[in-house]
Amino acid sequence: MLYVGVTNDLQRRTTQHRQKTIPGFTSRYNCSRLVRYQGFGRIDDAIAAAKKIKGWTRTKKITLIEEMNPAWDDLPVG
16 A cells, blocks of 8 residues: 655654554555655645645656655664
8 A cells, every 4th residue: 555645744754654543544554664745844834745746647656756765675763
């Protein structure tokens, strides 16, 4: 599964996903690795980008991930 989301604290949110402390999509489908992220100066821009990416095909999302992280490594936060 691929998860797309928005947060103002990547380290906190990644920890929540990895520890499965928040019920929902990521805990249900065991999404716990951070394979791509992008920073934005404005929350409106981040939300718009997330909505756009959520509408993409899986193939297009995979291409986006592999441009930044071809090995799909679990990226460090912080």
